[in-house]
Amino acid sequence: MFSFGTLVFMIESSPYIVRRPINYYRKKVFAFGHPDVDVVLDRYLNESSTAREPGAVSCNDPQVQQWNKEYEEALKELQEEKKRVAMTEEWNKVCENDVNARFWWDEPVDDMGLDELEEFVRALEELKKNVAARANELAMANDHFGNQNMSHIDLWW
Numbered sequence: 001m002f003s004f005g006t007l008v009f010m011i012e013s014s015p016y017i018v019r020r021p022i023n024y025y026r027k028k029v030f031a032f033g034h035p036d037v038d039v040v041l042d043r044y045l046n047e048s049s050t051a052r053e054p055g056a057v058s059c060n061d062p063q064v065q066q067w068n069k070e071y072e073e074a075l076k077e078l079q080e081e082k083k084r085v086a087m088t089e090e091w092n093k094v095c096e097n098d099v100n101a102r103f104w105w106d107e108p109v110d111d112m113g114l115d116e117l118e119e120f121v122r123a124l125e126e127l128k129k130n131v132a133a134r135a136n137e138l139a140m141a142n143d144h145f146g147n148q149n150m151s152h153i154d155l156w157w
Contacts, residue, residue: 104123
């Protein structure tokens, strides 16, 4: 209810009152747009609701449109992050239940022999090289489109 009320206030840019019964004997009044319910009632009764408060903005205001754009972008990022979190949690559950579902680099090295360890190290070095190459590709693509100036990324390991 409060989200809808706030949304209507932002769209209409005029104060309004919502009366919501809590129980049969007691009612509570919510005023949006002004902290004093009496002021909102006076504006309504005097039909001066078309006069805007100082600082009030219209939904056609460029600043409101910019805020809406930023809100939608943030909401999209939030949804994408929720998807990533859900996928990660799902993968973690699979890994907990299935020993064979782990990545090869997560395998325990305690039981490996010398030949296996040497092969494991070679594979890790190849993985490191591939990750560094891909990170540099992405950094150059970002640099090409004017984002961040990162033409080369050195990995710490």
